[in-house]
Each structure stands twice: as structure tokens, then as C-alpha cells.
Amino acid sequence: MQAEKREARPGRWRQITLFLAVMGPGLITASVDNDAGGITTYSLAGAQFGTKLLWTLGPITVALIVVQEMSARMGVVTGKGLADLIRENFGVRTTFWVSVALIVANLANTIAEFAGVAASLQIFRIPPWISVPLVAVGVWFLVLKGSNRVVEKVFLAASLLYIAYPISLVLSKPDWGEVALAAVTPTFSGEGTYVAMLIGLVGTTIAPWMQFYQQAAVVEKRINVDQLRFTRIDVVMGCIVTDVVAFSIVMACAATLHKQGISIQTADQAALALAPLAGKYASWLFAFGLFNASLFAAAILPLSTAYFVTESFGWESGLDRKWNEARQFYWLFTGIVAVGAGVVLIPRLPLIRIMLVSQIVNGVLLPFVLIYMLRLANDEKLMGVHRNGRWFNLIAWTTTVVMIVLTGFLVVTGIRDLVSG
Amino acid sequence: MERPSGKFRFLFFTDLVGKKVVDSDGKALGRLADLVAVTGEPYPPVESLVLRSGRKLRQVPWSSVASVNGAVQLAAGAPVEPTPATPVADRIRLGLEILDRQIVDIEGAKLVRVNDLHFLETKGQLRIAHVDVGLRGLVRRMGWQRPVDGMVSLVRPRSRYLNSDTLLSWKLVQPIESAPGRVRIEATKKALASLHPADLAEIMEDLDRHQREVLFQRLDVETAADALEETSTEVATELLEAVPPEKAADILEEMAPDEAADALSELPGETREELLQAMERPEAAEVAELLEYHPRSAGGLMTPDVMELAPATTVTEVFAELRRRAEDLPVVYEVFVVEEGLLQGMVTLRDLILAADPATPLSAMLREVPASVHSDADVMDVARAASKYNLLSVPVVDSAGMLVGMVTVDDILAEVVGAG
Numbered sequence: 001m002q003a004e005k006r007e008a009r010p011g012r013w014r015q016i017t018l019f020l021a022v023m024g025p026g027l028i029t030a031s032v033d034n035d036a037g038g039i040t041t042y043s044l045a046g047a048q049f050g051t052k053l054l055w056t057l058g059p060i061t062v063a064l065i066v067v068q069e070m071s072a073r074m075g076v077v078t079g080k081g082l083a084d085l086i087r088e089n090f091g092v093r094t095t096f097w098v099s100v101a102l103i104v105a106n107l108a109n110t111i112a113e114f115a116g117v118a119a120s121l122q123i124f125r126i127p128p129w130i131s132v133p134l135v136a137v138g139v140w141f142l143v144l145k146g147s148n149r150v151v152e153k154v155f156l157a158a159s160l161l162y163i164a165y166p167i168s169l170v171l172s173k174p175d176w177g178e179v180a181l182a183a184v185t186p187t188f189s190g191e192g193t194y195v196a197m198l199i200g201l202v203g204t205t206i207a208p209w210m211q212f213y214q215q216a217a218v219v220e221k222r223i224n225v226d227q228l229r230f231t232r233i234d235v236v237m238g239c240i241v242t243d244v245v246a247f248s249i250v251m252a253c254a255a256t257l258h259k260q261g262i263s264i265q266t267a268d269q270a271a272l273a274l275a276p277l278a279g280k281y282a283s284w285l286f287a288f289g290l291f292n293a294s295l296f297a298a299a300i301l302p303l304s305t306a307y308f309v310t311e312s313f314g315w316e317s318g319l320d321r322k323w324n325e326a327r328q329f330y331w332l333f334t335g336i337v338a339v340g341a342g343v344v345l346i347p348r349l350p351l352i353r354i355m356l357v358s359q360i361v362n363g364v365l366l367p368f369v370l371i372y373m374l375r376l377a378n379d380e381k382l383m384g385v386h387r388n389g390r391w392f393n394l395i396a397w398t399t400t401v402v403m404i405v406l407t408g409f410l411v412v413t414g415i416r417d418l419v420s421g
Numbered sequence: 422m423e424r425p426s427g428k429f430r431f432l433f434f435t436d437l438v439g440k441k442v443v444d445s446d447g448k449a450l451g452r453l454a455d456l457v458a459v460t461g462e463p464y465p466p467v468e469s470l471v472l473r474s475g476r477k478l479r480q481v482p483w484s485s486v487a488s489v490n491g492a493v494q495l496a497a498g499a500p501v502e503p504t505p506a507t508p509v510a511d512r513i514r515l516g517l518e519i520l521d522r523q524i525v526d527i528e529g530a531k532l533v534r535v536n537d538l539h540f541l542e543t544k545g546q547l548r549i550a551h552v553d554v555g556l557r558g559l560v561r562r563m564g565w566q567r568p569v570d571g572m573v574s575l576v577r578p579r580s581r582y583l584n585s586d587t588l589l590s591w592k593l594v595q596p597i598e599s600a601p602g603r604v605r606i607e608a609t610k611k612a613l614a615s616l617h618p619a620d621l622a623e624i625m626e627d628l629d630r631h632q633r634e635v636l637f638q639r640l641d642v643e644t645a646a647d648a649l650e651e652t653s654t655e656v657a658t659e660l661l662e663a664v665p666p667e668k669a670a671d672i673l674e675e676m677a678p679d680e681a682a683d684a685l686s687e688l689p690g691e692t693r694e695e696l697l698q699a700m701e702r703p704e705a706a707e708v709a710e711l712l713e714y715h716p717r718s719a720g721g722l723m724t725p726d727v728m729e730l731a732p733a734t735t736v737t738e739v740f741a742e743l744r745r746r747a748e749d750l751p752v753v754y755e756v757f758v759v760e761e762g763l764l765q766g767m768v769t770l771r772d773l774i775l776a777a778d779p780a781t782p783l784s785a786m787l788r789e790v791p792a793s794v795h796s797d798a799d800v801m802d803v804a805r806a807a808s809k810y811n812l813l814s815v816p817v818v819d820s821a822g823m824l825v826g827m828v829t830v831d832d833i834l835a836e837v838v839g840a841g
Contacts, residue, residue, distance in 0.1 A: 079630030088521045092536070092562035219629065222655055314523070314534025314554060 025217035026072065026231065028300075029210050030238030034245050035297035036116025037109065037355045039290050041204045042246050043270035045197050046253025047263065051182030052189070054250055056198060060205050061243040063399040067370065068235045070377050070388070070396060071211040075218030076228050077386045082215045082369075083308035085376050095312045098372070101365045103336075106209055106305040108358030110340030113301065115354060116294030118344055123287035129345060136341035139299045140334065144319065167285060169248040174255035182254075183247070196413045199406045203359045205246065206403070208369045213304045225386070302336035363407035370400040431550070434538035435561050437489070438516060442472045445487070445497035450474060453493055455516035456483075458549055463592045467540070467547040468512065471504055478504045483547055515549070518596065523628065524552065525595040525636075527612050530620035532627050537561055539588055552594055555587025597632045614644045622651035625660075634663040642668070646675035649684060657684035662692065670699035677751055678704065679724040679832065682711035686721075711826075719803050720796030722836060723817045723826035728756040732765060732784035736776045739768075739783065751829050754813040757790070758783050762823040764816055766790055793818050796825055800836045803828050 034042075045053045071082060078085060087095040117135045118128035142154070189195075214235070223231050253270055257263075270286065306329050310317035316326040323330050343349065374396055377388045388396060440453045451474030458465040467483045470493065485499030513519060519535055526533045536558030539551035553561075560569045573580050595609055613621060613636070621640075625633050625648060637645060637660045645664075649657045649672065661669045661684055673681045673696060685693050685708060693712075697705045707725050714720025726749050730739060739756060756773070758765045766787040776786065791810035794803050796817050806815050807830055814827040 079632075084629070087534070091521060092559060093564075096559075096563060222630070222659065224630070224659070313559060314536065316531075 024234065025075075025214050025221060025223075026068065026235035026238035027241065028217065028238075029068070029214040030235075030242040032213070032293075032297045032300050033205060033207065033210060033242050034293055035109070035113055036119075036290065036294040037112045037358055038204045038246065039116070039249060039293055040112075040355055041197075041200045041359070042249035043253045045201055046250040047257040047270065049194065049197060050254040050258035051178065051251070052187050052194070053197060053201060054179075054182045054247065054254070055184060055186045056201055057243050057247050057250070058183070060202055061239055062395075063202075063403070064206050064243070065236055065239045066392070066396050066399050067206055067211060067373075068214055068239055069232060070373055071215040072218050072231050072235045073228065073386055074373070074377055074383070075215035076223050076225060076231055077383050079219055081219055081308065081311060082212045082373070082376075083312040085382070086372055087312040089376060089379070089382075090372065094372075098365075098368065099309045099312060101361070101368070102208065102212070102308060103305055103332075105207075105358070105361040105365050106301045107336055107339060108354065108361050109207070109209065110298055110301050110336055111343045112355040112358045113294045113298035114341045114344040116290055117298065120287045120291035120294060123283065132341050132344050135295060135298070136337055139295065139302075140337055143299050143303050143333070144330075166244070166248045169252040169255075171285075174251055179251055179255075195409060199363070199409050199413065200359060201246075202403065202406050203363045203366070205243070206366065207362045208365045209301060209304060209362075211369060211373060212308050213300065216304065216307060228386070298337070298340065302333050302340065305336055306330070306332040364411055367400060367404040367407055370396075370403060374400060429541060429543035432489070432540045432542055432547070433553070433558075433561060434515065434520065434540070435558075437493075437540075440489075441492040442470070442481070442495065443492050444495050444499065447494075450495070450501065451477075451479070454478060455514050456547075458513050458515055460511050460513055464541070464548040464550055465513075465591070467515075467549070471514070471516075472501075480504045484545065486545070489542070513596065519552070522596065523632070524597060525613070525624055526554070526589055526593065527595060527616065528589070528593045530616055530624070532624055533589070533594075549591045551588035551590055553588055557582060558587070597628070597636055609639050610641055610644075613640055618644070618647035619651045621648040622656075625652060626656055630659065634660065638664060642671045642675055645672045650676055650680040654683050654687055658687040661685075661688065661696070666695055666699050670696050673708065674700050674704045677724055677749075678707040678711055678726065679722060679826075682708045682721070683716060686712055686716055714796060717800045717836065718796065719794045719798040719800070719815070719817045719828055720825070722800060722803065722832045723796070723828045724751055724832075725826040726750055727814075727816070727824065727827045728753060729759045729824055730756060730783060732758050732760060732782065732787065734783050735780050736773055736783075737779040739773055751831070755816075755827075756783070757816055757824055757827070758787055759824050764790060764793060764818055764822060764824045767816070790816060794828070795820070800833065804833045804837050807833055 074080075074082065074085065080088075083095070083099075086098055114132055114136070118132050121131035121135075122128065218231060257270065307317055309332055310326070310329045313328075315328045317329040318326065321329065343354070374388070374393070377383060377396075378393065380387055434456070437456070438453055442450045442453055444450055451472040453470055454473035455471035456467045457469045457471065457480070459468045469480045469482045470486070471478055471480055479501050480503070481495060481499050481501050485496045487494045487496040515538055519538065521535060523532045523534050525531075533552075533554040535552045535554060537553035538549060539553055541548050541550045557566070560566050573582050595612055616624070621644070625636060628636060633656070637648075640648065645660075649660065652660075657680075661672070664672070673685070676684070681704075685696065688696070697709055700708070710725065711721065711723070714723075716722075726746075728739075728743065728746070728750065730742065734742075743750070743753060754770050756768045756770070758767060767790050768783050768786055768788060772786050772788070792806040792812065793816040794806055796819055798817075803815050806812065807828075812830075814829045815833075816824055817826045817828060819825050
């Protein structure tokens with residue numbers, strides 16, 4: 001690899017190697033986006049509403065790209081993580097409350113991931129009290145004892161397994177003409193459950209941890225301004241891949257469960273429900289995909305939370321530090337993994353309710369993060385010529401306002417559901 | 422905090438910022454938004470305060486401050502002027518440029534984040550004494566010092582938290598991102614040069630790109646070269662591109678040729694050529710030769726700076742040669758004996774020290790070289806040879822058996838451990 005770099009090569013090859021060198025942050029972030037909460041939501045959306053919600057995935061993708069591009073650009077131009085930028089530009093109080101919210105949101109998400117682990121392995125007849133502690137310890141060791149590069153490679157390889165979803169879709173033999181039509185035909189419905197599901201889709205796809213994580217990954221990769229366009233390709237590709245997977249899940253459930261009138265409560269039921277229709281393998285693939293997604297996110301969320309919090313408060317952080325040198329960092333990581341796994345083990349816990357709560361917390365935090373991001377991305381001293389353009393701002397602010405309105409709904413309906421639940 | 426104990430008292434930035442600023446008649450002018458300090462002195466005095474009213478920022482000299490208690494009271498006729506539009510040399514806006522930023526803790530040799538600033542108020546002057554990088558500073562910024570102190574003293578009255586603020590003397594820290602003047606640059610250079618190159622390299626790795634470049638530009642050529650040898654190749658490459666080509670060339674000349682070649686190898690072709698052109702001829706030739714090898718091969722890791730001597734050389738002459746070349750030699754333990762370029766054998770430093778007669782020629786104590794590697798050999802083969810035969814430097818030969826350089830154990834370790 002390195003030896004090849006030394007030779008002058010014709011333009012196209014050079015472009016491709018340059019792209020390969022910066023590739024990663026966007027794709028990894030987008031892959032983690034389809035986590036246990038995501039899969040559950042997409043499955044429910046497909047099973048309950050068939051193809052009625054498919055059209056929303058287009059606009060959601062555009063919004064996701066706008067938000068993620070902004071985070072990547074800030075990382076490339078400033079060379080700082082989002083947590084650093086917030087601390088340096090908005091001070092300790094803002095940082096503190098953002099950190100608290102981020103810890104709570106990511107803890108809730110981590111609980112959802114372990115719920116996903118439990119659910120997927122139950123399909124292979126492994127009870128939660130065995131699978132969850134084992135996976136928790138496994139995640140802990142993988143992240144803390146594995147070398148950074150190995151961990152990243154494992155994650156990248158794991159994200160290739162998302163092909164399980166499109167395969168699952170193909171195996172369920174949908175009517176492709178109907179799929180294409182539904183994807184471009186907006187349908188509205190004033191029904192409360194429809195609106196709630198729409199908000200759930202948005203909330204699960206554009207989660208606040210993604211901006212923090214991706215920006216940190218871009219910084220860590222030391223991508224410089226000349227490579228910005230390659231990073232943009234990485235981000236856009238990641239977002240599209242994510243939403244293709246989301247699309248496959250919604251579609252697979254619509255083509256089977258919805259048609260048969262089977263209603264589902266959880267992602268693992270969705271997998272079981274697929275079994276008679278597409279054979280034993282659809283169920284296995286679904287379970288395998290869910291396990292992979294949950295594991296992947298269960299490793300990344302606690303780690304990234306530990307990074308953001310310690311960095312913004314100026315505590316030592318990083319896996320290359322010893323435990324005693326970076327106590328806050330290691331305790332945060334360990335604590336989130338332990339609590340995340342521990343909560344799932346409480347008997348008779350309403351796991352679906354917890355996944356819902358995690359999405360509400362995400363939803364509450366997101367508009368704040370977006371507003372801070374927009375203020376930073378428009379700061380001329382920080383971003384110079386790479387600050388947001390007028391049109392970009394228009395799209396980004398529209399996205400933010402729509403998100404505020406939607407998450408406002410999400411919070412209200414979420415709280416209502418919790419109370420009436 | 423408000424205890425005026427005769428001649429002096431300590432104040433925190435957090436205590437001052439947000440205070441009402443009133444003129445001599447007690448009329449409110451705005452709130453204190455920031456302080457401007459003149460750097461260059463060990464404990465820089467605050468020159469003026471920045472006050473905010475609505476969106477407008479204005480500046481008042483600190484010498485016109487009559488008293489600081491509940492509010493900041495200005496003396497009669499205090500000049501209130503608009504803040505300068507561009508940064509002024511040797512002036513720092515403390516809130517903007519120091520607070521919440523990362524700075525270098527010279528004593529601890531690491532990066533820290535500033536939670537608060539600690540001032541000494543004496544004879545109408547306000548001077549920066551310390552930066553607060555501790556937990557209590559964070560709590561103070563949150564405005565929770567009183568309740569938290571109360572709770573801690575209730576639970577653990579003798580907790581270290583209560584009376585040991587983590588304060589670092591201003592003299593021992595280096596801010597990175599302020600517009601410095603000549604005095605500051607000199608002081609910074611000296612302070613940074615006092616750090617161990619490995620610590621400096623680690624600090625640079627932890628900084629963001631912009632800060633790293635600023636810091637690097639303030640290093641003198643020697644310190645820069647030492648630090649670059651310790652950083653990862655990516656960072657070294659990035660920094661060489663950030664300084665003017667002449668300075669980059671000077672730094673590369675100062676670096677060990679193998680490290681310089683590593684740093685150059687990742688640069689785009691044109692930049693690399695330009696830098697090689699700008700370097701002094703002999704150094705450039707050495708580096709260019711190393712660039713031909715694969716970076717993870719013995720050739721890519723080796724240094725051409727080897728003690729290679731003829732068999733007739735006496736012990737005295739060897740020591741003289743060692744002293745003469747001490748500057749550019751890396752680890753010296755094995756001295757290689759060559760005849761017409763061909764590797765004949767080696768003599769260890771131990772042999773030389775223990776030699777009874779300083780007139781003994783090398784040929785008389787020649788040892789067989791237990792292992793040499795070809796310049797194409799993989800780093801793992803080099804590591805195995807070093808480990809098996811306890812070599813501190815492994816000689817590298819070309820296909821004809823001519824000695825072309827050696828790989829020293831530090832470079833092998835860096836490559837194997839992956840911290841290079």
C-alpha cells in the first residue's frame with residue numbers, strides 16, 4: 001500500500017486511493033445508525049403501515065446527509081471534535097448539560113442495544129441471562145483490550161453484513177413494481193399512530209450521537225481540507241447505504257407481515273413472523289442482522305460517550321492511556337456498558353418501552369445539537385470559506401425546524417404513550 | 422472571595438465576569454464580558470476590561486477601575502472605547518482565547534483544559550497568577566461552588582477537594598492560540614524546548630491540526646526536528662507541509678536520515694522533490710537513497726549513519742572517530758569493520774572499552790557478525806535477528822554484501838509495537 005503511494009499514478013487511480021484513504025467515518029457511523037432501535041422501528045413501520053411510510057425515507061435521507069455533511073466538514077476544517085467546539089465556544093454550562101443529555105440518551109440507546117442482543121439470540125434459543133452478560137463482557141474486552149486498528153477493521157467488516165437485510169427482502173419475494181411506486185408516492189394520514197411512527201422513523205435515523213461520533217472519527221483520521229470532497233462522498237454513501245437497509249427492512253415487513261395482517265411488537269417477533277413466509281433462512285438472517293447491529297452499536301455508543309465527555313471537561317482520555325491515568329474515561333465506558341446490560345436483565349422489563357424512551361431522549365437532544373452545530377458551522381472565524389453557504393443554511397435550518405416540530409410531537413406523543421401506556 | 426485582606430486578594434475570572442460595570446456616578450454601563458492581559462511578563466497584568474451592553478462591546482483600561490466589590494466601579498472620566506477590530510500583538514482576550522481552551526502544562530508535559538483563571542489583585546493592579554484546571558473550577562463555572570462545597574464538607578469535612586484547587590502557575594503553562602508578540606514567542610520557544618521531545622510529540626499529536634501547526638511554527642529547528650522524529654509519520658508529514666519549505670528543509674537536515682525519509686515518503690511527489698532540492702546536498706542524497714526502499718523493509722528503516730571502519734583502525738582512533746561523529750550517530754554499540762565496502766565483522770563498544778592496549782587494531786578483536794539482513798528484508802526478519810543475537814543494531818547489506826546501513830533497535834521497537 002505505502003510503497004505504491006510513492007509512484008506517480010494516473011489521475012483516476014490516485015483519486016480512488018485517496019478516497020479509500022479517507023473512507024470510513026461516514027460509512028461506520030451510518031452503519032451503526034441501523035441499530036436495535038432502528039431495526040425495531042423499521043419493522044414496526046412496515047408491518048403496521050405496509051408501504052405507506054416508504055416515501056419518507058427519501059426526505060429523511062436528504063436531511064441525514066445535510067446534518068452529517070455539516071459534522072464531517074466541521075471536523076475536517078477545525079480539526080476538533082463537536083464536544084470540543086461546544087466547550088470552547090459555548091462554555092462550561094452548555095457543555096455540562098449537553099454532556100448530561102448525551103450520557104442519558106446514549107445510556108438509553110445502549111440499553112436498547114442490549115435488548116436487541118437479548119432478542120436476537122433468543123431466536124437461536126440462547127436465554128438473555130446467558131447472552132447479555134457474555135456479550136457485555138465481550139464488548140468490554142473487544143474495545144479495551146483489542147488494538148484500535150483491529151477493532152475498526154472488525155467493525156467495518158461487520159457493517160458489510162448489513163447485506164443480510166436486502167437478501168432477506170429478496171427472499172420474501174415482494175412485488176417490485178409496487179415497491180417502486182410506493183417509494184415515490186407520498187401518502188399522508190392524520191392518524192395518531194401514523195404520525196408517531198413517522199416521527200419514530202426520523203428520530204431513529206438522525207440521532208445526536210451520530211454527529212459527535214462522526215466528527216470525532218473524521219478528526220481522528222486526520223483528514224485535511226484537500227480531502228474534503230472525498231469525505232463528502234464517504235458521508236453521502238454511508239447515508240444512502242443506511243437508508244437502503246432501512247428501506248429493505250420496511251419493505252420486507254410490508255410485503256409479508258402487513259399483507260398477512262400479522263401485527264408485531266418487537267423485532268424478534270418480526271424475525272419469527274418472517275420464518276413461515278421466506279423459510280427458515282429469513283428468520284436466521286434477520287436475527288443475525290439484529291445481533292450484529294446491536295453488538296456494533298453497543299460497543300460504539302459507550303466508547304464514544306466516554307470520549308466526548310472526558311474531552312470536553314479536559315480529563316485524560318483514550319484507549320492508549322492506562323486505567324489510572326484516565327479513570328473518568330474508563331469508568332464512564334464501563335459504567336454505560338454495565339448499566340446498559342444490567343437493565344436488560346431486570347425481569348419483566350418492558351423492553352419496547354425502553355426503546356421508545358431512548359428515541360424520545362434522542363429526539364429532545366437533537367434540535368439543541370443541530371442549533372449548536374449550525375451556529376458553529378456559520379462561524380466565520382472557525383470555518384473560514386468553508387462555512388455554510390446560503391442555500392445550505394436554508395436546507396439545514398429547514399431540516400432543523402422540521403426536526404424541532406417533529407421531535408416536539410415525538411416528545412408529546414411519547415410522554416402520552418408512556419402515561420397511558 | 423470578597424475578603425479585602427489589606428494589601429492583596431485573589432480573585433477568579435468567574436467571580437469577575439458578568440459583574441455589573443458602573444461609572445463614578447453609579448450609572449450602569451454594562452456587564453464585564455472579558456479581560457485583556459498584556460503578556461510577556463511572568464505574571465501578566467490585566468490591561469483593560471471588556472464590557473458588554475446589549476450586543477456592543479467596549480473597552481476600559483483597568484487603571485480606571487476604582488473598586489471591585491458587588492460591582493466594578495470606574496473612576497471619574499474613565500475612557501470607554503470600542504474594542505479593536507483586529508488582534509493586537511502581546512494582548513490576550515482571556516475569556517475568548519484562554520478560558521475553555523487547551524494549553525500546554527510545561528511541568529506536567531501534557532495538555533490541559535482551562536476551567537478558570539486565578540488573579541492576584543494588588544495595588545490597583547490585577548495580574549494572572551494561575552490557571553485552574555481542576556474539578557472545583559468546573560463546579561465554580563457551573564455556579565455551584567457554594568452548594569457543592571457545603572455538601573462535600575458535610576460528607577467529608579477533610580476532603581482534599583475543599584482546599585486544593587488544581588492551580589497551575591501561569592509561568593508554567595503555554596497558551597497556544599493567542600496572537601503573540603516577539604517577547605512571547607521567545608519565551609514559548611524556550612519553554613517548549615525544555616520539554617522532552619517524546620512528550621512534546623505526544624502533546625502535538627493530541628492537539629487539533631491548527632493548534633499543532635501554530636505550536637510547531639514556534640519551535641526552533643532543533644526542537645522541531647527532535648519532536649518530529651518522535652511523532653507519527655502522518656503528523657510529521659502534515660507539519661512539514663505547514664512550515665515554509667526552507668524551514669522544512671532545515672528541519673529535515675537536522676533529523677536522523679531514516680526518520681526524515683519516513684516523513685518525506687508520505688508527501689506528494691512534487692513537495693518531496695522541492696524539499697529535497699532545498700536541503701543541503703549530502704543530507705539530501707542520503708535521504709533520497711533511503712526513499713528508494715519500502716518503508717517497512719530493512720532499507721526503509723535503516724540509517725546510513727554507521728560506524729564503518731577499516732580493520733587497521735586502532736582503538737584510540739575508533740574513539741576519536743566516535744567523538745567526532747557523535748552528533749549524527751544514533752545508538753552506537755556495534756562498530757562495523759569493512760574492507761572495500763564488504764562487511765568483514767564487528768566490534769562491540771564493550772570490546773573497545775575493555776581493550777587493554779589502546780593501540781590494538783580492530784582486526785585483532787574482530788567478531789563475526791552473527792546476522793546481517795538484506796535491504797529488502799521485512800521488519801519482522803530484522804526484529805528476529807536483533808532479538809535472537811541480542812543486537813542493538815542490525816547491519817544491512819545489499820545484494821553484493823556491501824554494508825549500506827544499519828537498523829537500530831529503537832526503530833525496530835517502534836515498528837513492531839506500532840507506536841512509530
